Structure formats: structure tokens, C-alpha cells
Amino acid sequence: MTCRPEYPRPQFVRDAWMSLNGTWEFRMDDKNAGLAEKWYENGEFDRTIEVPFCYQSPLSGIGETEFHDVVWYRRTVRLPREAAGKRAILHFGAVDYDAEVWVDGRLVCSHEGGNASFSADVTDALEEGTDEHTIVVRAQDYFEDLALPRGKQYWKEKGEVMWFRNMTGIWQTVWLEFAAPVHLSRVRFTPHLDTNEIEIETRIEGLAKEARAELAVEISFAGKTIARERIEAGALETRRVNLKDFNDHGFGRWWSPEKPNLYDVEFVLSADGTVTDRVTSYFGMRKISIENGKVCLNNKPYPMKLVLDQGYYHDGILTAPSDEAIRLDVELCKQMGFNGMRKHQMVADPRYLYWCDKLGVLVWGEAANAYAYSEDYAYRMTKEWGEIIRRDYNHPCIVAWVPLNESWGVPDMLIDPKQRNHAMALYHFTKSVDSTRLVLSNDGWEHCLSDLCTVHDYTRDRGTLLERYADLERILNDMPGRKFVYAPGYRYNGEPIMVTEFGGANLRRHEESPVVRPCAEDEEQFLKQVVDVIHPMVVSGLVQGYCYTQLTDTETEICGLLTWDRKPKIPLDVIRRINEGELVEHL
Template identity: 40%
Template sequence: AEDDPLDLAKPRGKQDWLPEPHSIWYPRTTGIWQTVWIERLPRTSIASVRWTPSLVQWDLQLDVKLAGLLTAPLRLDVSLTSGSRLLAADSYLITGDELSRRIAFSDPGIDDSRNDLLWSPESPRLIDATLVLRAEDGAVVDQVGSYTALRDVGVSRDRFLLNDRPYYLRLVLDQGYWPESGATAPSDEALRRDVELAKAMGFNGVRKHQKIEDPRYLYWADRLGLLVWEEMPSAYRFTSTSVERLTREWIDVIARDRSHPCIVAWVPFNESWGVPNLPDNPSHRHYVQSLYHLTRTLDPHRPVIGNDGWESSATDIIGIHDYDGDPERIRARYYSDDIVPRLFRKERPGGRVLVLEGHGQSDVPIVLSEFGGIACSSGTQTWGYSRSDTGEALKLRYTELLRAVHDLRIFAGYCYTQFADTYQEANGLLHADRTPKFPLADILHASRGVADR
């Protein structure tokens, strides 16, 4: 395999093109960096399982694909359980290489009873599934275990919705690197620990930044209850090759991960990386818009942030990146709902317009999806958007900044930069080894603020 470190037309995320990492760019990763395995399969096997929940219908859509030698007739037995409670036990005749069925539940009709089955970060209730493929004589051909959840995400005017109710997003930017192993998690326990730490710091979700994370992280986010914005690693050149590569890989990403309840948003572009001339180049705009619509086509059940940070032209949520470290200036810039037209017309927190001309989107949720970035470390070669010299000073600045953000009703949520120090970028709430820079209880208190809205 050839892996050219200077090839900027491939999706590469935060991997530096220089021999040594600089600024916000990290050492390059090459080779196999996520778990692979070899599995012995029967001649006919269950190749894929996809789940799509619906709260409106109070049911689950099941899509199954088979692979190998298809010998009719075959039956698929499906059982769904929640704890010790049996929810469904169905059997379907399979007449081809795929099956699509809706599994309806008895709707209790009132929220108190419905909530017993709904998934959320506060109550991550999963539904366990067993699928058994049988031959005509009843013999087991293949069997897989799976899980899903009843949960719904969307937007309504200026709010993000979880299970049809407004839900304030408290996210932290997570690069997904470890000092001993780079982009590869050192263990499954390390992935679980990162999910636990995000929750312990008061966040209800993460924005996985410029990385498609290991499925085991998504598993722990599903099981422990943590929302995930999944973001495509950027290519940095706009060419036909980069368009083909990124689009092909993005389609594969959505196919692999769309059944995870924890994933609540897709982010195909970040800060116009790979499309640097969005305001003036129609091809760049059409590319962003086409991936937005492609993503909505492949998964119409989650919001899509077309280009997070600025220069929105097709999006369900407007993400704003603003690293102003002065809480009072943040308050003044975003002080009320009435400033939205001026905000989109005149404000340029990252030096770029927030919404492209002709694409007014004043009635969608606005999330402060990058801010903070306060460095605190003993190293002299570290980097951050601003700096505190001690953990106590970082605590005071973080608390004041989060208090300002929580006061601003214009936002449907926030995403603080960042979870942990990553190489020279020392603006984490945690050191690279995941020890906190000030007590976790104090981080949790500041992160939660008065966000129950």
C-alpha cells in the first residue's frame, strides 16, 4: 500500500503534511489503525443489519442483507428484549438476498410509560436483538447478536430535539488521540474511560473532530449514554480525485455507523477545509450542498451540519467557531435572539462570514460549536488560542466563559475546545494522560451551568 504523506487530496483530518507537527496539526498516521479481524462464515450468512427507530410510528425498521450461497426458502427469527422484558419475537420468510420489515410495539400513549423505552444520555436504554437465520428444516444457518434503541433526533426552528423535546447540547471537542498510541486507542478500556470522563465533566455529548472513531467508542457511547457528532476528516485540496475519495469514504462511514443511537448529527465539512473559496467558487458551494443532500438522502433521520464553523450554505444547524476568550465580548456579540440578522450579515468571528449570501437560514438552531481553547501546560512549545498559567487560573477562566455561554439564549448548545491535550495542542481540560487540570467536580459544575432549558 502507498501512503503519500504529501498527498493533500485524500481525507487526512489533523495529520500534518510537514515532518514535524505544528500549530493544530498532529503527527501522521499510517497503516492499520483500527481493529480488523478474520471471521469464519457459513456458506450463507447475515452480512449486515441496520436499525431505524420511529417514535411517530412507535416501531423499528429492520433492514438485513445476506451474503453467500442463497438457498430458498430461508427464515429469519428476530427477538427483541429490554432487560428481561420480551418486546417482540417475529419470524420472516426471506425470498431474496435482503429483508426489510417494520417491527411495531404496543404504544403506551403517555410519556411516563414511553420513557421506559426511550434512549437518552440520562437514560441510555438499549434494546437487545437476536437474529437467527434458519433453513427450511429449522436448522440454524447463521446467528448474530445486535442492539438498537428507540430514540429520535431532529430540529424545530431554533432548538435541537431529542425524543421530540428541546434538548440543550453540552458538547466537548474530542480529537481521539492517546500519547502512547496516537489515533489508535491503547485498549477497549481506554475508549470506555474517555466516554466516562466526558460525562464526568458534565458534557452530554462529544464532537469527534476530524476522525471517524473506532466502533467500540460508539458502542460505549451507546451503552453509557453520550451523544456524538460524527465528522468526516477533511482533504485539503479541491480536485476531482479528492471529491471522489471523500464522497466514497463518507458513504461508507454512514453505512457503517448509522445504526448507533449515540450518533445525532453528521458533519461532512469543517471550516471550509478542502473548499477554501466557498463564497466565490460555485463548484465549491455545489460540492458542500451535494454532500449535505447526499447525507440527508442516505440518512434522513439526523441533522446534517453542512460546513461547521462558518460559510454555511446548506445545513440543519449553524455551527459557529469563535475563540474570543473574553466572556464580556462573547455576551455582547450574541446577546439576544434579535441580533441574528446582524450576526449573519456583519459578524466574522473566524474572519469569515457565518452564512453565505443568498442562503439565509435564520430559523435553524445555532450552536457555538468551537470556543475556548485555553492552553494550560508547563511546556514552552505548546499551543492554544489563549493561555492560563495554573490549573486554578484555568478553572476561573473556564467557569466565567461557560457562564457567559449559558446566559445566551440564542444558542441551542455549545462545544468546548477541548477534551484532552493532544501533542503540542495543550488546550484540553484534561492532560494527554487523561488526568484533569482542575477537579472534575468543578469542571462538571461549570459545564452544566444552568443548561436545563
């Protein structure tokens, strides 16, 4: 049975595709000899691996934690009948960290960045006269490079404290799709809630110079056609479509966690009177903004009640074992009374964002950060961050971008203007390519310019939290720890205040989980600790949202509301009642 067989890109769907997940040949290259010996042509591969799981994970079939900086993959594929006469496009959801790809012995692409997707049109590399073709991938990681954007992956072989084991190589779906020479390559949706319009930008590949094609766009809701457009299209077109059925007097079709309304879209591309491509997609009409000092969703004040999600699975590390497992996390979030998740120190799988779109969960999109700063890091980070935003732009669930967290990658923000400039550059770059979402320069402390004032506070005393979050001056000037809320040269300007990390109560429920202190003795004590930290946030007149740490346990942490195998430590409805402001005293 193929691992993770579901369609990997729900925002842009074609019928002609094939998953390349499953068993690949595999080899470790500790001497880094593969390039010189041309393993991409005739190398001997001595192991197998289950893609898309990294070799460090049990689900890969290997499960070794020793460092191997360079690994190779090989698989022979037979193209299906529907590939005839079409372009073959090879996609990688993510490969950590550097990747080189050969098809039939020819280099087709290389990519740097462990969290961004990439693809290549490999048609011209396919050897003629055969339906079977060989794909070879070389992946190189840099385990001890602390300036590498890596998130929670540790630089030692065994995880500890808050880090878990490293990942190397392919860790998201690999797949082929087949498209006509003239085809749609990208779609970008921008909702304009106040004018009832959806802005659609399309890019077409394969058009001859000065040539035009016709693009038919049909938008529907719940099976009913809402709008049709026929566009004489060039390579790049932008068009606004009015959704005339729209109002918001309780009957509207805006997207929110309470009503995750989605519009379906079909694109049909024709060239010289012949249909060459058909793609389906979807979008949600929603607006996130700050009005009169309030965080608003669809022009109404909206308290965000988030839970921190590190996307960790005991058997897959950051690769979910199944699509059902991804959906379960989203459902559990909602059942606990949270309306959103902060995807922490990793980039979400598109299937995760799809389920958040469909079921109604807000998402804060975050990068996997480095620990040390260097000019090489700055180049790496900026490039990969742009690729991440471009890929995930269309998901209505994403309402905020967080390129930096707690000064990771910029540890000397307080004294180094270069690092402050990097944080500001990421903020302005993000704003320059996406004006529709909230953006933070550095979540948690040492803000430069950010759309929100976010603080991290792991104080556990209810009385202290009640007093602190009823007083603006105490929030800004009396925070625990060694960090200032604002970096030198920047100050609070009335931004909405959110507590985006807090809680962290520990309860150990698995013998193989680490021993962490302090730790609750039982469920009743754990319940009290959860109430003590969430209740002050709910009743504060100043806090407009919060993010509880965290959804699940990980390899090295036991502060989840759920165990790493998604078993609740206290009943889900009890957590929901706490999020609603109830002082729950007993289970």
C-alpha cells in the first residue's frame, strides 16, 4: 500500500497525476563520494526506505538517529497512458536540506531549503523509446550548522530539552503530474471582502510569444454557480470577479472558524479552440485586519484562542502517518474550544492547511528558524520564506505570518543593528508580497515593527497573571525573563496585545516520555494548572488573543493537552469550558 496516497495539493488539482510515495532504493553517503562516482547513473543502492518518511523516523523502515549528512534515493517509474503527449512535472513537498534531482541520468533541478516545495518539468530529460524512467535524488543536510533554518531539529543525535531528533532528506510527498504543453501553472486568490470581489491572478506556461489563450472560470458555492468569466488570457492575467450573491446579515458566505464557507472554482484553458488544461481549486472570503485597536475577522472584533502545534508524530517526526491523522489534530483543536493553531517552528503540510480551511481553524504560518546569525543564513531564510508564502498564500485559514520567533536566528537583536535590520527586512518583505495578513517581525519579545504586540509568559500563578494582564504598563515593562518586549529603537504604538506562548503545564502519561520537572502529580493537579493560566487570559480586558503551549507532547516535552498519540490528558469538553471562561475546579 502506498504511503500517504492522498492528492498532495488540494488548492490546485489536476486529474492526471501519480504518487511516488512508497518504497525507494536508499543509500547513505558518509564519504560524500556519490557525485564523483556518478551514483545518479549507475550507483549501487544497498537499502530501501518508505517515502515520504525521513530515515530517522520509524515509519521510514530505518529509524536510525545517527548523523548521515548525505543520502541518496532511487526509484524507477512507469509512466501511465495519460502521460502521452503531455509535459511531466515532478514535485517534491519538502526535502531537507539541499536537494539535487536526476531523471534518466540528467540533472533536472536543485533546491536549497528544507521546508519549501519545489518542482521541475522533466519532460526533456525522459529517455525516448521507453515508458520506464529512473529518478535519483541526492539530499545533503548540515547537522552542526546552527545558521541553518531547522526549527526544532536538534544539532545532536538525541533530542533533549525542547528539541527533537533531526530529519534528513525527503519528508513530504513526491509526485508526478501530467499537463499539456499549454497549461495553467499558478493561481493566486485575493479576497476583497468590502467590495464583494475575488481577485484572481493566473499564470499560463507554454504560450508562444504574443499568443493568447481563452480561460473559462466558473465559481460555485454548494453546487450552485455564482459567477462565470471567459478571459482572453496571456501568460499572466489578473481579474476581479464580483460575487453578487453576498451579504453578511447572518446569511453570508464569509469564511470563519464558525462558518468555514468555501467557494469552488474550475478553470478550463483553451488554446486554438482546443481544451488544453482543467484545474479545480477553492477560496474563502475572509478579511483579517486591525480596526480601532482591535483584531478583527471580517470587520468584527475577534478574540483568537490558539493552541501551539509543533506537528510532531512519534513514528513520523514531522511527517504525519496519514491524512486522517492530520484531520484528527484539526478536529481535536476545535473540540477543545480553540479557534486556531500556531504552527510552531515548522511549515505546515498543504493537507494540514486544507483541513483547517475546510473545518474552520485559524492558522499562524511560521518559519523553521535557525539559531545563529550569518549572512549566509539571511540569504537562505529570505529565499525560502518567499517560497513558503507563495505556496500557501491562497489558504483562507492563514491569518498571520511569523518569520521569526523568540529571536531564533537573530540572538543578538539587543546589540546588533544588522540583526534588527534582518527582522525588519523580513517584515517588510512579507508585507510587500502579502498585504492581506498580519505580520510579526519577531514573536514573543524584542519586537521591531510588528502588527501585534505579542509576549511569551510562562508564569503559572493565577493571581500574578490576573494582575499583570489587567495593567498595560506591567505587560510592557514587568515581563519575566531576560528579554525586553521591544528591541532598541522601537516601542509600543497601540498594537493589539496577545500572549502567544504561555501555559506549559506538564503531565507524564507514557513510560517512554521524558521526565520533566515540575510535573503535575495527577489529572486534578494538571487541570488546576491549566485553569490557572488560561482563565486570566480569557477575562483580561487587554489581551485580545492567546496561544496555549501546547497541543501534544513531543519526543522531549510533556506539556501537551494531548499525549503524542493524541490521547486527552483531561476531557476535551473540560478544556472547551475553560476556553469559554469557566473556572472548572474538578474533573
